[in-house]
Every structure is written in structure tokens, then in C-alpha cells.
């Protein structure tokens with residue numbers, strides 16, 4: 001049992017001022033695996049005060065000192081690999097292989113990348129007669145979701161540290177143990193006291209407290225649109241800058257010259273990955289009308305070979321959903337798809353046979369989906385694919401953009417002009433062509449209701465900076 005009832009404030013583990021606790025559940029077994037503190041406003045105030053006190057000196061550290069610190073963090077992170085993988089598998093339900101290959105590696109990549117970015121990052125520049133200085137924005141409040149426990153936290157933390165900001169982190173109460181490990185890693189890496197503070201708890205208290213706190217200068221939030229809106233409203237009272245990384249309903253456009261079997265493979269992997277609990281999941285699959293039957297046949301041939309189930313089994317590609325609430329939400333959408341007249345091609349309601357314990361769902365594919373159906377418009381956050389047909393490229397682009405979201409887009413096909421046209425025309429912040437790998441030096445973030453921030457690489461560091469012009473000095 002992991003009982004971690006203390007917060008990490010000013011370089012040490014401290015008791016909560018409250019006595020309430022939150023149980024953390026393993027979604028594969030439905031059993032309690034530990035407890036954390038239900039943090040209070042007083043806990044948060046202490047953490048903010050520590051971050052404020054540490055800011056004057058940390059903000060003055062040199063680029064070289066911060067590069068060294070980021071690399072020490074990455075070194076310590078590497079030493080804790082087995083624990084990180086185990087914790088993520090337990091609290092998120094991600095299979096061991098994915099916890100290692102994706103979750104562990106993503107977290108690590110952000111610290112290493114931030115150190116690389118800093119090497120060439122210019123904090124001052126000349127503009128005519130002015131000197132422009134980029135200065136750390138101040139105490140930053142970081143609020144993160146559960147679906148990538150080391151990625152979402154680490155991209156924010158690495159950028160904040162690189163910029164010279166001190167932070168207060170509130171991770172998701174569903175997956176808090178990975179963030180607790182990060183605190184230990186920072187301690188071992190010699191992060192100065194007060195630079196990193198961790199307060200666990202619910203959004204209503206600690207999260208709300210962060211967005212409305214007069215001594216927090218900037219909030220970086222990853223999560224749902226509804227909470228993002230609330231944070232923005234709260235932050236407006238103190239004119240706090242807010243960066244939002246929200247949800248998506250991303251299109252994957254299959255061109256008519258694509259190999260349908262390869263395209264189906266790419267489409268499936270971008271829907272079932274992390275049990276579909278991915279902000280950039282490619283949940284709307286746009287297929288040429290003429291290729292519809294061939295594509296469906298390919299999907300049906302591939303899906304039975306996707307192993308899923310017990311996260312402790314390394315051969316599994318995905319495990320359960322994170323919680324009962326998430327399970328019910330996804331079941332509701334599958335039901336809605338049936339009610340609205342989409343054709344069920346694979347999967348469907350209920351638990352998969354043999355996986356009655358745990359929050360498992362069947363990978364599910366709907367065909368004959370119209371883009372105005374609920375399952376094509378709302379973020380499901382489960383392994384549910386909606387196949388939508390199109391007549392020509394212009395219609396594909398129109399459907400791709402017919403959404404309130406704009407986080408990601410995907411194109412699969414050969415003709416480079418067509419690929420380019422689709423990639424340029426999708427109004428979203430991150431486009432992947434033919435399953436290319438991620439590029440950590442390039443920006444990541446959304447258009448429209450998918451958010452207004454940019455993370456990763458130098459763009460991520462810019463978010464934690466204010467810009468000052470000084471005229472009249474050489």
C-alpha cells in the first residue's frame with residue numbers, strides 16, 4: 001500500500017494541515033493501492049509562499065546552472081526507471097511495455113530537450129535602440145490530468161525550470177504517485193528548496209486555489225475544456241496569464257492512394273493507444289467513399305490481433321480505462337452511437353469477455369458515422385473509432401475542420417501534393433503524416449477549443465517568460 005500523505009513544500013515532505021485523504025485505485029483490479037492527502041487552501045498557501053521566496057534567487061541563476069540542473073534531473077529520472085514504470089502501470093492501468101516505451105520515455109525526453117534548447121536560447125536581443133529581455137514570469141501553478149502522468153507534468157516542469165520559474169504542481173488525484181516520484185527525483189537532483197512544490201488534492205480546492213491565488217503569476221493547465229474555462233474565469237480576477245492544453249476530436253484523413261491495410265493499422269493504433277485516453281487520439285477516420293469497404297475489411301482483420309487486457313502482461317497494447325467514471329462515460333458514448341444510427345463494425349457495449357474485473361472496454365469501431373453525430377463531435381476518451389466517408393479532398397478538409405477542436409490531425413497517403421494540402425488545411429496545432437515520430441523540439445498545442453498554449457522545445461520555454469523592453473542603454 002502506497003500511503004503518501006505529505007505534500008512536498010520548500011524542499012521537504014510536510015504533513016497536510018487537513019486530515020482528509022483520497023484513495024487511489026488500480027483500474028485493472030479496482031483495488032485501493034494507496035492514499036494521498038486531500039490538500040487544503042492552507043497547504044497551497046504554504047507552497048505558494050515557498051515558491052515566492054525561492055523565486056528571486058532561482059530566477060537569477062545562469063543558463064548554464066539550469067542546464068546542469070535539468071541534466072541532473074534527467075540522470076536521477078533514469079535511475080528510477082523501474083519504479084516509474086511500475087507506478088504508472090498501477091495507477092493508470094497502462095501495460096508495462098507502454099509505461100516503459102511511452103510514459104517513461106516521454107517524461108525523460110522533456111528534461112533532456114529543455115537542456116538542449118537552453119544551450120541556444122537567447123534571453124536578450126536588440127531591437128533598434130532597445131534591448132529586449134525575456135524574464136521568468138514568476139511563480140507558476142501547474143495543473144495536470146491523469147492520462148500521461150509523467151509527460152504532462154514533465155513538459156511543464158522542464159520548461160518552467162529552464163525559464164527560471166518556481167512552481168506549485170497539483171497533479172491529478174487519480175494518478176498522483178508518479179508526481180510524488182518526480183518530487184523525490186528533484187530532491188536527489190539538488191533542485192533548490194522552494195523551486196518545486198507539490199500539493200496533492202482535488203481540483204475544487206487546490207486547483208481553484210491555484211487559479212485564483214494572488215501570488216501565482218501564471219497557470220499552465222492540461223485537462224478538460226470545462227475546467228479550462230473555469231480556470232480562465234478565476235485567473236481573470238488577477239489578470240493572470242493562463243496557458244490551456246485541452247481536448248480534441250482529431251481527424252485522420254486516409255487519401256485514396258494509401259495502402260488501406262497500412263492506413264487501417266495506423267488509424268487503429270492512433271485510436272486504441274493508452275486505451276484511447278489521449279488528447280490527440282485520431283478518433284474521426286475520414287475514408288474515401290470508394291475505399292470504404294476495403295478499409296472496413298482491413299480494420300476487421302487487424303483488430304482481433306490487438307492484444308489488450310492485464311497491464312502486467314507485457315504483450316498487451318492497452319489496458320483498462322482509468323476509472324469507473326471514465327468507463328461509464330465511454331459506455332454512454334457507445335450507446336449514443338448505436339442510438340444515433342451509426343453502424344457497429346467491431347466491439348460495442350459492455351466489458352470484454354474474461355475481463356469483467358477492471359474498467360475494461362472493447363475496442364469499438366463505428367462506420368456510417370455522420371460528422372454531426374455526438375460520437376463525431378464530442379471527445380469520448382476511450383478506444384472508439386468513427387469512420388466517416390468523403391467524396392473528394394475538399395469535402396475531407398471540410399469535415400476535418402467541422403469541429404470545435406483543433407488539437408491534432410493525421411494524413412495517410414502517397415501523393416505529396418495532396419498530403420501537403422490536407423496537412424496545411426487542417427486547422428490544428430499538430431499534424432502527423434504517415435505515422436511519423438514525434439519531434440520534441442517542435443511546438444505542441446491546440447487551435448480553437450483545444451487550447452491556447454504551446455508546449456515542448458523552445459516554444460514551451462517562451463510560455464514561462466515575460467518580455468521587457470529597455471530603451472536608452474547601449
Ligand code: NAD
Nearest residue numbers: 144145146171172203207208223224227245246247248279
Ligand atoms: P480534468 O479537467 O477533469 O482534470 C485535470 C486537472 O484539473 C486535474 O488535476 C483535476 O484535479 C484538476 N481540476 C478539476 N477541477 C478543477 C478546478 N475547478 N480548478 C482547477 N483544477 C481543477 O481532466 P482529466 O479528466 O484529468 O483529463 C482529461 C482531459 O484532459 C481530456 O479532455 C483530454 O483531452 C485533456 N488532455 C489534453 C492534453 C493536451 O495536451 N492538450 C493532454 C492530455 C489530456
